Amino acid sequence: MRILITILSFIFIQTLTAQNNVAELKSFLETLEKTDSIKQKIKEAHFQNLEILDLYIELERKIDFGYMQYRILVMPISGWDLKLNFISKDGIIKYGLISEYKYNEEKHLNIKNFSRSPDILRQYTSKHNKYYDTNLDQPDFIEQLLKEYVVGFGCGFSGKQISxxxxxxxxxxxxxxxxxxxxxxxxxxxxxxxxxxxxxxxxxxxxxxxxxxxxxxxxxxxxxxxxxxxxxxxxxxxxxxxxxxxxxxxx
Structure with a gap:
């Protein structure tokens, strides 16, 4: 019984810490406008409780209509890992999401928005539908922005795994x-x-x-x-x- 209580207490503390980490980092991200040196800006920021062990830019690439897409992994000393997923145009952050990320479940939790341009999803989706002759919506964009799809026909140690x-x-x-x-x-x-x-x-x-x-x-x-x-x-x-x-x- 004591072991169970200890495990549950640990999970509760981790969850609470992660939620506080999301809130602190979200507040800081809302003060940023440009994408330049964003990794360094986050590393050098002064947070009240959030302590960052390391962070990595996992993705930085061109998407459509002059936009760039970014994915950044933030590894706190305490709490779950955090993921930043955002898009920019001309070096200006246009729409972004921060979330806790559980690798074993490939799941985003406690997703928060740190967007500076709330209408950007409607504009982007409309342009996409017109160009590709589709009928996608904003939830589709958010889902695909967060989802870490893999193009892979020879993954894993044996090289036989397929995503x-x-x-x-x-x-x-x-x-x-x-x-x-x-x-x-x-x-x-x-x-x-x-x-x-x-x-x-x-x-x-x-x-x-x-x-x-x-x-x-x-x-x-x-x-x-x-x-x-x-x-x-x-x-x-x-x-x-x-x-x-x-x-x-x-x-």
Missing amino acids: KESKKSIRYAKKRNFKKLNELLTSFSPELQTLGVIGILKIGKITDLQKKIIQHLKKRNSVIYSCSGCLYGIGETFNKRIKYYEQKASR
Whole structure:
């Protein structure tokens, strides 16, 4: 019984600490306007209780319409890890989310907004729908901003693991499910878009609009979150990943 109480007390303290960490870091982020030297600014900030062990920029890449996407991992000395997911334009933070992140569950908790431009999601979503001929909404954008999709067909120590999203794209291609592959292609997420392109190239049947989108994605050439064995997030680009499938499709 004492062991159970101790465990529950530890979980409660960790949860409370993490919530306080989110609140403190959120308040600081709301004072920032620009993305330049953001890692250093956070490291040098003076917090009342939050003590940062280290932080890493996990993702910094181009997305559409002149925007950049960032993902930063903040590792406190006490409490759960924190994740910052935000987009910027011309070096100005436009929309951002901070959350606790549990790796074992791949789950974001206590999600808070530190946006400076609350209308930006409507504008971005509207532009996306017009360009890609989709009907996505703001919750779709938020979900795909937070979700850490992986483009991976040879992950893990053995090199035989396949990410959940990659498995879906394989299944869609085998079943020639054009609708699902097109949904991937026209997603917000560069990872899902990459998997959509791979599936479409495997089938070899491409519409004029899809050709236009693929050329756009090649020109944008976003960094994608991928794997190579046990290494994740190795900074691979869209063009590098699809080169093999393009060559195979042209034979």
